Amino acid sequence: MPKPEQTIPTVFRFFNEVGIIHQLSSRLFEARLPDGFLISHFTVLNHLTRMGDRRTPLEIANALQVPKTSLTHTLSGLKKAGLITFEPNPKDARSKCVLITEAGTHFRQDAIAALGPDLVALLEHVAFDNIQAALPLLEQVRSYLDKQRDG
Amino acid sequence: MPKPEQTIPTVFRFFNEVGIIHQLSSRLFEARLPDGFLISHFTVLNHLTRMGDRRTPLEIANALQVPKTSLTHTLSGLKKAGLITFEPNPKDARSKCVLITEAGTHFRQDAIAALGPDLVALLEHVAFDNIQAALPLLEQVRSYLDKQRDG
């Protein structure tokens, strides 16, 4: 491996590009969400769908790497909109479990569907195979940062 | 190319991974910045360094894809900290030019240096070549989203 002086700028650029893409795509995505909803709402629903619900707020906050106070706020919005419900945590009376509702599941599906045309348009300019090929690396980086967080 | 039903979930996962990596790395990076500074501050300084300064706030806001009101706020923080200065725009009296100061340049360099050890640690777990190989795709995606924004 080359020396850090060579590698660091490249790795830095990697995170820079990731950050810019996130910013641009978030803007685009948020514009597709129903009025009054933010990426933060979608992110929670997406997490519950992908990882399974009946998780505690703290678990979700840790997974998404947001402060628990921020999550409290986001969850209260989702609750008010009927997209999640709470349940007591049988193992711990201090805690509670978050469940995604039918409406929440549909909300997520609709959001993804609303983004569909944008993604198709992207594929007219960027080769699908290249995107697919990049996924393992992205997952590897994410997984490393995820472990880092705990350690 | 496969049908959209096959490609869309993959492209969606791509943006999902990018979003998570951004969230995790931002957290890490922000923790390395001096107290009272946020990613938004760094992002502006980084942009001015990479793209050249003497840009107008609106140009910067468009490039970073943040509302101009948000940028006004971020710039005022940078100004107060002495990391940027303003100059009248000779071409347009409504506008002004943003200049990065010596202190601003150092701030950026220090921030990047402070992150160095984290990046080196990452390279012990993720192959440098793979990161480097992913850059062209990321740049291509960013560039497309960038054009999309205007059109």
Place this chain on the structure above:
DNA sequence: TGAATTTAGTTCGATATCGCACTATATGAT
């Protein structure tokens, strides 16, 4: 040229995010 329209930046108000401190419950030590 003068009036209508557009544009750069700011102000203002609303909401999101986040750190700190607090309450209630759980866990651990003796």
Place this chain on the structure above:
DNA sequence: ATCATATAGTGCGATATCGAACTAAATTCA
């Protein structure tokens, strides 16, 4: 069992972000 400590979630205050409306200057057009 009792007490000390740790943990889950929330309330509160501070600041960041953002949309709408505003001001001042530029541009367009008659």
